[in-house]
Amino acid sequence: MLKEMQTYLQREGFRVLTACTGKEAITITLSERPDLVVLDWMLPEKSGIDVCREIRQTSHCGIIMVTARSDESDKIVGLEIGADDYLTKPFSLRELASRIRALLRRLRGPEDRPMFLERDNLIISEAKCQVFKDGQEIQLTPTEFKILFTLAGRPGIVFSRLQLLNAALENEYMGYERTMDSHIRNLRRKLGDDPANPQYIQTVYGFGYRFGERS
Amino acid sequence: MLKEMQTYLQREGFRVLTACTGKEAITITLSERPDLVVLDWMLPEKSGIDVCREIRQTSHCGIIMVTARSDESDKIVGLEIGADDYLTKPFSLRELASRIRALLRRLRGPEDRPMFLERDNLIISEAKCQVFKDGQEIQLTPTEFKILFTLAGRPGIVFSRLQLLNAALENEYMGYERTMDSHIRNLRRKLGDDPANPQYIQTVYGFGYRFGERS
DNA sequence: TCGTGATTTGACAGGTTTTTGAAGAAATCC
DNA sequence: GGATTTCTTCAAAAACCTGTCAAATCACGA
Numbered sequence: 067m068l069k070e071m072q073t074y075l076q077r078e079g080f081r082v083l084t085a086c087t088g089k090e091a092i093t094i095t096l097s098e099r100p101d102l103v104v105l106d107w108m109l110p111e112k113s114g115i116d117v118c119r120e121i122r123q124t125s126h127c128g129i130i131m132v133t134a135r136s137d138e139s140d141k142i143v144g145l146e147i148g149a150d151d152y153l154t155k156p157f158s159l160r161e162l163a164s165r166i167r168a169l170l171r172r173l174r175g176p177e178d179r180p181m182f183l184e185r186d187n188l189i190i191s192e193a194k195c196q197v198f199k200d201g202q203e204i205q206l207t208p209t210e211f212k213i214l215f216t217l218a219g220r221p222g223i224v225f226s227r228l229q230l231l232n233a234a235l236e237n238e239y240m241g242y243e244r245t246m247d248s249h250i251r252n253l254r255r256k257l258g259d260d261p262a263n264p265q266y267i268q269t270v271y272g273f274g275y276r277f278g279e280r281s
Numbered sequence: 282m283l284k285e286m287q288t289y290l291q292r293e294g295f296r297v298l299t300a301c302t303g304k305e306a307i308t309i310t311l312s313e314r315p316d317l318v319v320l321d322w323m324l325p326e327k328s329g330i331d332v333c334r335e336i337r338q339t340s341h342c343g344i345i346m347v348t349a350r351s352d353e354s355d356k357i358v359g360l361e362i363g364a365d366d367y368l369t370k371p372f373s374l375r376e377l378a379s380r381i382r383a384l385l386r387r388l389r390g391p392e393d394r395p396m397f398l399e400r401d402n403l404i405i406s407e408a409k410c411q412v413f414k415d416g417q418e419i420q421l422t423p424t425e426f427k428i429l430f431t432l433a434g435r436p437g438i439v440f441s442r443l444q445l446l447n448a449a450l451e452n453e454y455m456g457y458e459r460t461m462d463s464h465i466r467n468l469r470r471k472l473g474d475d476p477a478n479p480q481y482i483q484t485v486y487g488f489g490y491r492f493g494e495r496s
Numbered sequence: 497t498c499g500t501g502a503t504t505t506g507a508c509a510g511g512t513t514t515t516t517g518a519a520g521a522a523a524t525c526c
Numbered sequence: 527g528g529a530t531t532t533c534t535t536c537a538a539a540a541a542c543c544t545g546t547c548a549a550a551t552c553a554c555g556a
């Protein structure tokens with residue numbers, strides 16, 4: 067079960083560490099400082115509740131509690147001790163991934179994320195859903211816009227096709243990965259990016275794509 | 282220094298966009314229409330003076346000039362070309378924030394703050410819940426008015442159907458999103474907006490609607 | 497209670513966007 | 527150098543989005 071979860075989440079583009087006991091979980095959380103912890107209520111050595119409490123003392127990372135009981139009072143206890151979300155067994159891996167994404171998004175929060183991104187002569191305005199190059203507006207489709215926004219939001223960071231698709235379609239994407247290639251192609255064309263030597267959207271062979279950092 | 286300023290001002294509650302060159306500053310000012318611009322006298326590519334002049338041609342936003350020289354004549358030049366305030370280095374971030382607040386207050390103006398929005402020949406009076414086009418009153422229903430007011434209050438910004446519905450109905454709307462299409466249709470008809478090429482209420486495919494900027 | 501205007505719904509047509517699949521090019525591995 | 531895997535490209539099919547409209551429902555004052 068743990069192994070499955072790990073595999074699935076990695077496919078979804080997350081970096082996953084696992085722990086089998088509460089103690090281990092705490093150690094890893096302290097040393098690796100993950101963005102988010104998925105915690106089973108029942109654990110050997112230490113109950114999930116204790117682990118949750120302990121993590122909370124030193125970290126603001128997201129915590130999702132997983133439990134077999136659907137008891138409403140458990141949920142309240144769970145959230146009270148500092149969990150951010152609560153999931154009842156049985157649940158699908160898809161649902162878990164979706165909750166994780168939602169929580170991560172929430173944690174990043176209303177943050178002072180700028181309303182637009184820019185690089186060189188390219189400006190991407192989220193609020194206006196517009197992209198300008200050299201002051202000229204470039205017409206993008208919704209999906210293209212979201213992909214570009216995701217990429218450009220973290221220049222230099224490599225995104226897998228699946229990550230991009232999920233970011234753009236804002237939920238579980240259930241299709242052909244090669245779809246992304248088409249979008250990338252269209253984006254490069256519209257941005258005037260030479261496929262042989264792209265300045266904006268660079269392909270990272272075997273991994274995915276990244277937005278080039280300042281030229 | 283730029284980064285510090287941004288951080289400090291964001292802490293003070295302002296939404297901050299930054300630009301490193303004069304050209305960039307102009308582009309962003311045009312696309313994002315900020316309430317206020319803080320402008321260094323010395324900039325790469327274009328001098329602060331030129332940037333200031335250029336911004337002034339299309340925008341009434343506040344402009345604060347920052348300069349290293351405390352020369353009184355510079356101050357006069359600065360104010361002459363359209364800056365609203367003038368700050369000499371070195372200055373504390375607190376002072377900058379305080380000047381910004383003061384200017385914003387002044388710009389919004391306590392008394393002459395228009396209770397109406399206008400663009401071209403369209404006037405939207407919130408206080409009276411009336412809309413005039415070419416001096417002729419246009420009869421709108423309450424919902425239509427609120428939608429128009431929401432849109433027109435932030436020209437260029439894209440609102441999703443749900444956002445508009447919530448703004449108009451001022452609470453959680455639990456219905457069919459397509460409802461908005463009807464309202465938009467009626468609005469466009471009443472405003473005399475050509476659906477094929479709307480000047481006022483523009484469709485942003487896949488996202489929602491926006492009030493068109495400038496004519 | 498009824499009548500009137502306002503709002504919402506549902507369905508269709510027409511247009512646009514997204515996805516697919518296959519074939520060829522490029523990169524990597526052995 | 528050849529085999530293998532991974533990317534690009536393209537056009538056609540599928541899915542999706544918007545505008546439109548008439549009819550149904552709702553809200554509210556007479």
